Amino acid sequence: MTSPVKVLALFAHPDDAEFLCAGTMVHLASRGAEIHIATMTAGDCGSTTLSPAKITRLRQREAARAAKLIEATYTCLGEKDLLVLYEARTIKKVLELVRRVNPELVLTHSPVDYMVDHEITSRLCQSACFGAMAPNFRTGVRQPARAAQRVPHLYYAQPFGGRDILGKEIRPSLFVDIADTLTAKEEMLACHASQQAWLRAQQEIVRPNHRMRQMAERAGELSGFRWAEGFRQHLGQGFPQDNLLGSLLGSLVRQIET
Numbered sequence: 001m002t003s004p005v006k007v008l009a010l011f012a013h014p015d016d017a018e019f020l021c022a023g024t025m026v027h028l029a030s031r032g033a034e035i036h037i038a039t040m041t042a043g044d045c046g047s048t049t050l051s052p053a054k055i056t057r058l059r060q061r062e063a064a065r066a067a068k069l070i071e072a073t074y075t076c077l078g079e080k081d082l083l084v085l086y087e088a089r090t091i092k093k094v095l096e097l098v099r100r101v102n103p104e105l106v107l108t109h110s111p112v113d114y115m116v117d118h119e120i121t122s123r124l125c126q127s128a129c130f131g132a133m134a135p136n137f138r139t140g141v142r143q144p145a146r147a148a149q150r151v152p153h154l155y156y157a158q159p160f161g162g163r164d165i166l167g168k169e170i171r172p173s174l175f176v177d178i179a180d181t182l183t184a185k186e187e188m189l190a191c192h193a194s195q196q197a198w199l200r201a202q203q204e205i206v207r208p209n210h211r212m213r214q215m216a217e218r219a220g221e222l223s224g225f226r227w228a229e230g231f232r233q234h235l236g237q238g239f240p241q242d243n244l245l246g247s248l249l250g251s252l253v254r255q256i257e258t
């Protein structure tokens, strides 16, 4: 029996993974993949009424509940909102996570995004995927995971809203048809109930679900699917060049030259 494909979805805050790639994760989970969702922070700034400690506990519970819907694990790396930094400490933390999960496939934020926490998470992920194989890189934890045997396939999700900070559209090169998983994606997103109020207060997003559907519709327009999630694959030196997501999901994946 072959072992299940391991997938790590590492994003900055609770609900980012659900917003940006839950439809794809549901497809992968239903094909037997082992999914691990991790966030850099617990979203401690995501409330106008609750203290950091209270909103942290609440959002971790929400994230764990969402992960459970697809039998995924959930890990919070304990950083703070707006303070996700690219430094030795966080590189070690993310690299240890990559070694521990030992994924074939990694999903993370777009390197260009509307929020710096997201961009830094993307960079941390890139370095961790690249460096996890190097046995001389020590993460300093008491019982470190062993060095990885391969560099995982790395895919960048779309920035929230599909645009960079200058308003330019970021066009994905690869699309996953999520028509059959849109409802499950919405159920995962609905677990993050505390964020509905926050998005209303801070970003004037009255219906977060509507915003998610707009993104799925736009990705659909670009790909010829009705609803889709868009990605770009990291194809830099040292990373696998074949499209693992395409191999795993077959006709649900469409690649488009950009």
Ligand SMILES: [Zn+2]
Pocket (backbone or CB within 6 Å): 012, 013, 016, 115, 118
């Ligand atoms: Zn976020």
